[in-house]
Amino acid sequence: MNEFAMYASDLLDGRKALVTGGGTGIGKAIATGLSMAGADVVIAARRAEVLDETAAEITAMSGRPVTTDLVDIRDLDTVTALAQRQGDIDILINNAGGQFPQKARDFSPNGWRTVIDLNLNGTWNMVQAFGNIMLDAGGGSICNIVATVGRGIPGIAHSASARAGVVELSKTLAYEWGPKVRINCVAPGQFRTDAYDNTYEEGVGDGFVEQPLPHVGHVSDIANAAVFLVSPTARFITGETLYVDGGLTVQGPMSALPPGGFPERNEPSPHR
Ligand SMILES: CCCCCCCCC/C=C/C(=O)SCCNC(=O)CCNC(=O)[C@H](O)C(C)(C)COP(=O)(O)OP(=O)(O)OC[C@H]1O[C@@H](n2cnc3c(N)ncnc32)[C@H](O)[C@@H]1OP(=O)(O)O
Numbered sequence: 001m002n003e004f005a006m007y008a009s010d011l012l013d014g015r016k017a018l019v020t021g022g023g024t025g026i027g028k029a030i031a032t033g034l035s036m037a038g039a040d041v042v043i044a045a046r047r048a049e050v051l052d053e054t055a056a057e058i059t060a061m062s063g064r065p066v067t068t069d070l071v072d073i074r075d076l077d078t079v080t081a082l083a084q085r086q087g088d089i090d091i092l093i094n095n096a097g098g099q100f101p102q103k104a105r106d107f108s109p110n111g112w113r114t115v116i117d118l119n120l121n122g123t124w125n126m127v128q129a130f131g132n133i134m135l136d137a138g139g140g141s142i143c144n145i146v147a148t149v150g151r152g153i154p155g156i157a158h159s160a161s162a163r164a165g166v167v168e169l170s171k172t173l174a175y176e177w178g179p180k181v182r183i184n185c186v187a188p189g190q191f192r193t194d195a196y197d198n199t200y201e202e203g204v205g206d207g208f209v210e211q212p213l214p215h216v217g218h219v220s221d222i223a224n225a226a227v228f229l230v231s232p233t234a235r236f237i238t239g240e241t242l243y244v245d246g247g248l249t250v251q252g253p254m255s256a257l258p259p260g261g262f263p264e265r266n267e268p269s270p271h272r
C-alpha cells in the first residue's frame with residue numbers, strides 16, 4: 001500500500017503549504033502527504049542540506065516541486081523574514097519542536113526555558129506571523145503537531161506544559177480567527193523516527209502491548225491526519241485536537257523515561 005495516497009491527487013491543487021521541520025521524520029511525512037495531495041509545498045528548518053535532500057526525495061515521489069527555506073522558530077527575526085518570503089501560504093503546519101527526557105525535579109532553569117521557548121514560543125512566533133497574513137489575505141488553515149497531552153506525560157513535564165499551551169492557544173484562536181482561519185492540532189503517540197530513537201532510552205514505550213492498538217505508528221498516520229485537518233474535507237472542524245496514538249491516551253503506559261524510571265514511586269505515601 002502507498003501510505004501517502006489516501007487523498008485525491010488534486011485535493012489541495014492551487015494551495016501553498018509550509019511545514020516547519022519538514023526535512024525529517026514526522027514533518028517530512030506531512031510534507032510528502034501534502035505534496036501527494038497536490039499542494040505546492042515549502043519545507044523550512046535550520047539545516048539547508050537536510051531540507052534539500054528531502055525536497056528531492058518528495059519530488060521524486062509526488063512529481064511536484066518542493067521549495068526549501070531556512071528558519072529558527074525560536075528566533076523571531078528569522079520567522080518574520082520567512083513570513084516576508086513565503087507569506088502567501090494557505091496552509092501552515094507547525095511541526096518543528098522537541099525536548100529531552102528528564103525528571104522535573106532535575107530541570108535546570110535554562111533546560112525548562114529552552115523547551116518552552118521552542119515548543120510554545122516558537123510555535124506562537126509562527127502562528128502569529130503567518131496567521132496575521134492569512135487573516136489579511138482572507139483565510140487559511142493551521143495545524144500544530146503537539147503530543148499526547150491531557151493526562152500528563154511523566155519525564156517531559158516541560159514539553160507537556162508547552163504542548164498543552166499550544167492546544168489551548170489553538171482553541172482560543174479558533175474562536176478569535178473563526179470565520180477566516182481554521183486551527184487544529186494533531187497529537188502523536190509514539191513514532192520511531194530517527195530523532196526519537198536518538199533521544200529516548202531503550203525500554204521507553206515497551207508497554208505498548210497494553211495500548212488498544214498494540215504497535216508503533218507509521219509517520220504516514222500523522223501525515224494523513226494532518227492533511228485531512230488542513231484540507232477542505234475538514235472545513236467544519238476547528239479548535240480540535242486529533243490524537244493519533246493507537247489509543248495510548250485511552251489506556252496505556254505514559255512515561256518518557258524507561259521502566260523503573262521513577263523508583264521514588266515505590267516509597268510509602270505520606271498522604272495515607
Ligand atoms: C508508551 C509511550 C510513551 C511515550 C512517552 C514519550 C513521549 C515523547 C513524545 C515526543 C517525542 C519526540 O519529540 S521525538 C523527537 C525527539 N527529539 C528531540 O526532541 C530532539 C530535540 N531536542 C533538542 O534539540 C534539545 O533537547 C533542546 C533542548 C530542545 C534544544 O537543544 P539546544 O541545542 O537548543 O539546547 P542546549 O543549549 O543544548 O540546552 C539548553 C538547556 O537544556 C539542557 N539540556 C539539553 N539536553 C538535555 C538533556 N538531554 N538532559 C538534561 N538537560 C538537557 C542543557 O543542559 C541546557 O541547560 P543548562 O545546562 O542549564 O544551560
Ligand SMILES: NC(=O)C1=CN([C@@H]2O[C@H](COP(=O)(O)OP(=O)(O)OC[C@H]3O[C@@H](n4cnc5c(N)ncnc54)[C@H](OP(=O)(O)O)[C@@H]3O)[C@@H](O)[C@H]2O)C=CC1
Binds near residue numbers: 074147
Ligand atoms: N516521534 C514521536 O514519537 C513524537 C514526536 N512529537 C513531535 O513531533 C514533531 C516532529 O518529531 P520527529 O519527526 O520525531 O522529530 P525530528 O527531530 O525529526 O523533527 C523536528 C524537526 O524540527 C526541526 N527543528 C527543530 N528545532 C527547530 C527550530 N528551532 N527551528 C526550526 N526548525 C526546527 C528539525 O530540523 P533542523 O534541526 O534542521 O532545524 C527537525 O526537522 C516534534 O515537534 C516532536 O516533538 C510529538 C510526539 C511524539
